[in-house]
Amino acid sequence: MITATTISYVVFTLFALLVLSSVVVIVPQRKAFIVERLGKYLATLTPGLHFLIPFIDRVRYKHSLKEQAVDVNPQTCITKDNVSIEVDGVLYFQVVDPTKASYGIEDYRFASIQIAQTTMRSVVGRLELDKTFEERETINGSIVEAVDKASEPWGVKITRYEVKNITPPVSIREAMEKQMRAEREKRAIIAESEGTMQAKINVAEGDKQEAIKKSEGEKLKRINEAQGRASEIEALAIATGNGLKIIATAMDTPNGREAVSLRIAEQYLQEFGKLAQKNNTMILPANLTDLTGVLASARKVLEFSQPVVENGKTKN
Numbered sequence: 001m002i003t004a005t006t007i008s009y010v011v012f013t014l015f016a017l018l019v020l021s022s023v024v025v026i027v028p029q030r031k032a033f034i035v036e037r038l039g040k041y042l043a044t045l046t047p048g049l050h051f052l053i054p055f056i057d058r059v060r061y062k063h064s065l066k067e068q069a070v071d072v073n074p075q076t077c078i079t080k081d082n083v084s085i086e087v088d089g090v091l092y093f094q095v096v097d098p099t100k101a102s103y104g105i106e107d108y109r110f111a112s113i114q115i116a117q118t119t120m121r122s123v124v125g126r127l128e129l130d131k132t133f134e135e136r137e138t139i140n141g142s143i144v145e146a147v148d149k150a151s152e153p154w155g156v157k158i159t160r161y162e163v164k165n166i167t168p169p170v171s172i173r174e175a176m177e178k179q180m181r182a183e184r185e186k187r188a189i190i191a192e193s194e195g196t197m198q199a200k201i202n203v204a205e206g207d208k209q210e211a212i213k214k215s216e217g218e219k220l221k222r223i224n225e226a227q228g229r230a231s232e233i234e235a236l237a238i239a240t241g242n243g244l245k246i247i248a249t250a251m252d253t254p255n256g257r258e259a260v261s262l263r264i265a266e267q268y269l270q271e272f273g274k275l276a277q278k279n280n281t282m283i284l285p286a287n288l289t290d291l292t293g294v295l296a297s298a299r300k301v302l303e304f305s306q307p308v309v310e311n312g313k314t315k316n
Contacts, residue, residue, distance in 0.1 A: 025050045025059060032098035034061035044098050061102040067094045067159060070109055072116050074165070077124035079132060086167040087124060087132075089143075091116050092159045093151070100155025108154045112147055116161060119146040129168065136163050 026049055027033050033045040037057050045059075052058075074088040093112055095101045105111055123142045127135055140161045148158035168176070 022054045022058075023051055025052055030065045032063045032065055032095075033059045034063070034098060034102045036060040041099070041103070061098070063095045063098040063101055065095055065098075067092055070113060072113055072120075072161075074167070075117050075121065077121045079124055079127060079129045081128045083129045083172055084169060085124070085129070085132065085172075086165070087120055087163060088165050089116070089120070089140075089161055089163045091143075091147070091161050093147075094157050094159060095155060096157045097155030100153065104154040108151065108156050111154070112151055112156065112158065115147045115150050116143050119143045120163075129172065132166055139163055 025033065025035075025045060027045045027047045029047045031047060033050075035042045035045055035052065035057055037053075042057060069090050069092050072089045072091055074086045076084055077087050078084055091112060093108075095108075101108055120139065120143055123139050124132055127138075132139070140163060143161040144158050147161070151158055
């Protein structure tokens with residue numbers, strides 16, 4: 001059975017806990033509490049243990065000093081070339097002044113998102129559809145600059161903004177896909193034609209190099225043949241000269257002239273025999289039977305070629 005003493009004890013305990021909770025305040029790390037005394041700003045409590053006056057001091061606002069991210073809902077934007085697209089993103093911000101964040105504006109989250117959306121519509125309206133996909137950094141930078149400037153009195157620092165999705169209408173997406181497909185086909189045709197052109201250039205260059213090499217080879221061949229013929233003629237002339245010198249020396253020996261005459265007659269008959277083998281018709285010299293006449297003629301030639309010495313002087 002519950003007695004009055006027990007009830008009084010329970011009531012006193014609850015009252016003590018209530019008073020204790022209003023007196024002792026523990027602020028976690030990266031948090032900031034705004035304390036009001038009788039409805040008026042008193043202080044900003046930093047992380048740690050703090051004591052308040054019961055029923056007079058009150059924790060009115062609690063702020064996180066961490067960087068926060070909020071989604072910016074998709075919104076319809078009209079580009080410079082009058083195309084409606086839906087754009088959404090993520091806004092990153094951080095409370096740097098808890099007092100301003102408490103009393104500067106009612107809801108800094110909502111206000112930051114609204115400014116981000118209006119700035120996004122303004123920036124996208126200055127860009128054509130194709131540029132919106134290329135100028136994401138420009139869009140992000142413009143939104144961060146505009147929202148950060150507006151949120152400065154609120155004690156909020158805008159760190160960055162990221163565009164997540166840019167969604168054009170279905171008809172525009174189909175047209176873009178056709179354009180991209182046509183562009184890919186164009187690049188493929190260009191690449192193929194460039195490959196064919198390069199192949200023809202390579203073949204022509206190969207034919208050119210082959211012709212040059214052949215001409216250089218033919219040139220070297222002719223030079224070598226000419227040098228060989230020149231060497232042959234030179235060697236033959238040297239051999240002939242040496243032979244004539246030997247004959248001239250032999251003629252000065254006893255019976256030398258008779259031996260030379262006999263050799264000439266022998267060669268004459270050999271060459272005449274060759275002529276008879278090669279031709280069906282022959283022209284016979286009038287004095288063919290007079291071999292002595294042939295030898296006499298050869299002797300006269302040899303005597304004419306020998307120098308004549310008169311009075312100790314040589315005459316030709």
